[in-house]
Amino acid sequence: MGSLPHPTTPAGRDGLAALLAHPERAVVGLDFDGTLAEIVPDPEQARAHPGAVPALAALAPHVASVAVVTGRPAGVAVRYGGFAGVPGLERLVVLGHYGAERWDAVTGTVQAAAPHPGVAAVRAELPGVLDRFGAWRGTWIEEKGRAVAVHTRRAEDPQAAFDALKGPLGDLAAHHGLVLEPGRMVLELRPPGMDKGVALEEYVRETGAGAVLYAGDDLGDLAAFAAVEKLRSDGTPGLLVCSGSTEVPELATRADLLVPGPEAVVTFLADLARTLR
Incomplete structure (x- = not known):
């Protein structure tokens, strides 16, 4: 696996192996705040790590899709992430408001359900x-x-x-x-029924993915972790990554791979992209 870190669990190793074997069938799911962007006192000042867009642009052409799954409005995440109009990110979608909104890079538009x-x-x-x-x-x-x-x-x-x-x-x-x-x-x-697990599982099933990676940092990502665990029980290999391994122990104990924050997540994504070249 080159310079890639090794998952600590058998399920995680299987998930990474499946992604590396058939990346064209894999969905890479990522939280935004605390995973691609550092946590800051004022959330309006949050921006993706400087290396995030280059890493994603290098990775996205090799996988079925990259999905940013966030509680933020989709348009805000796109703006704070700098995701729009980037060559190589044509396979990026942003599932905003826990899936109630969806932006895709191909059309550059947001689709949204009626508000509660x-x-x-x-x-x-x-x-x-x-x-x-x-x-x-x-x-x-x-x-x-x-x-x-x-x-x-x-x-x-x-x-x-x-x-x-x-x-x-x-x-x-x-x-x-x-x-x-x-x-x-x-x-x-x-509103009830809005969570990252529902959004991620529906998207993975929609794409027919053969493997899924999800990285998150907070309690809201537990639902996405549970979705990956369910997908694994149904036969879809998956890898769970915890960003900032000491702050939310509930997430860290369920992760297959622990990394110390957004900079390490970006490094991991860049290394994964290089491995898939």
Whole structure:
């Protein structure tokens, strides 16, 4: 396998071997924040690692598809990733809002389902809910179109703010038919049935892939890991990669390969592309 790191599990080794044997039938799935882009205090300032687009442009022509699976709006991920109009990325798709939106490089357009009405209701009530927790200064709201997120990373005590808001925001989400999805110092309120696992599995089955790789870094990626595990049980080999191996132990313990963050993910993708030449 050249300079490629070795998966630590038999299933992971089988997944990588299947990808290397028939890359033209493989789907490479990737989270964006924390995987292709470093986590930053202000998510609007997040950008793909400088080596991400070159690595993906080198890899994509050798595989069936590269799919960026993200909770961000598809158009935002495309813009922050710098994915549009890049030679070599014609086989790239972005499954935004956990699959509710889809951008593909061939057409350069976004296809989207109708938004859930509960999101607008939560958006209107959320500032009032946060005002009742005035002690947690530094929390702020990220508008995600089909979802709303509350970040505590910039609060005086990020974990305390996260813990205090989790219950009230869970109640608010449930009242409007939404679900609360916790992440790394972020609490996202979004419609049920929207998760990376559903998006990834549907896309893998749509493409008829013979192997799948998925890399992620946060609790929201657990659903995608579960989807790959299900696909493996159904006979489709898969490789699970955890980016930032110490921050989310729930993900790390289920991964076949641990890498220390986006720079290492990009290096892995570039090495994979060179191996497939």
